[in-house]
Amino acid sequence: MTVRLDYDSFDLGGMTWEDAEEAIPNADFLVLPTGSVEQHSIHLPVTVDTLRAEALSRELVESASEHDLSMVRLPTLPYGYSEHHMNYAGTITLSAETYMHVVEEIAQSMAKHGAKRLVLLNCHGGNRSPLKLAGDRIQRDHGVKVFFVHWTDFARDKLKERFGEEWGHAGDHETSVIELFYPDLVKSDKKESQTRKARFEARQYTYFDDITEQGGLGDPTESDAEFLEEIVAETTEKILSALSEDMEQEG
Numbered sequence: 541m542t543v544r545l546d547y548d549s550f551d552l553g554g555m556t557w558e559d560a561e562e563a564i565p566n567a568d569f570l571v572l573p574t575g576s577v578e579q580h581s582i583h584l585p586v587t588v589d590t591l592r593a594e595a596l597s598r599e600l601v602e603s604a605s606e607h608d609l610s611m612v613r614l615p616t617l618p619y620g621y622s623e624h625h626m627n628y629a630g631t632i633t634l635s636a637e638t639y640m641h642v643v644e645e646i647a648q649s650m651a652k653h654g655a656k657r658l659v660l661l662n663c664h665g666g667n668r669s670p671l672k673l674a675g676d677r678i679q680r681d682h683g684v685k686v687f688f689v690h691w692t693d694f695a696r697d698k699l700k701e702r703f704g705e706e707w708g709h710a711g712d713h714e715t716s717v718i719e720l721f722y723p724d725l726v727k728s729d730k731k732e733s734q735t736r737k738a739r740f741e742a743r744q745y746t747y748f749d750d751i752t753e754q755g756g757l758g759d760p761t762e763s764d765a766e767f768l769e770e771i772v773a774e775t776t777e778k779i780l781s782a783l784s785e786d787m788e789q790e791g
């Protein structure tokens with residue numbers, strides 16, 4: 541996961557400072573994968589979003605050269621903003637302020653070494669707001685262009701079409717991703733349709749157990765790893781096209 545021994549040539553984690561001195565300013569994009577450590581119902585581990593960030597960023601960076609893009613992948617940031625999951629054991633949260641500072645200071649460090657563009661490849665909905673605000677600061681104060689990619693935004697239509705409205709947290713979709721990349725981490729005998737406690741139209745929930753019993757949404761027994769494999773390939777392409785189109789507009 542975040543500490544791995546099989547680094548690829550595009551991983552900052554496997555580079556010496558001499559390698560990094562050359563790779564960082566020459567990369568079109570640095571990619572920071574972002575996840576979370578928070579409960580994912582009774583059948584999935586707390587690191588689901590971090591595992592997704594790790595696997596999906598690898599898919600992305602591996603395919604970058606097919607779009608004539610060069611990318612350097614930073615180590616996945618495992619902790620995120622998860623205050624709304626704190627009623628379930630195992631959840632670790634940074635405050636929104638701390639999280640924003642962490643992300644900003646990672647970018648600031650990379651800017652010092654010549655980074656031009658930074659992709660925030662996010663796999664946890666709770667990180668969305670603090671990442672956007674940190675992204676604003678990074679662009680304005682540190683001279684690095686920021687690209688915010690919430691992975692599921694690029695897959696949403698297809699996921700909805702296949703899994704219906706409630707494919708989100710620990711549900712059909714996330715269960716499928718973990719079954720595809722880390723099947724040993726799914727407790728198959730604990731998969732069950734998640735029990736909705738409330739569905740608010742406008743009100744914000746305070747904690748996640750306001751709206752769900754087991755901790756998840758949707759129906760993990762409907763998971764489909766094979767379908768997800770297609771979605772990953774398609775979504776990877778979509779994201780790379782978007783990044784390269786955005787880059788072209790820089791003129």
Ligand SMILES: [Zn+2]
Pocket residue numbers: 580588589663664709710714
């Ligand atoms: Zn998740």
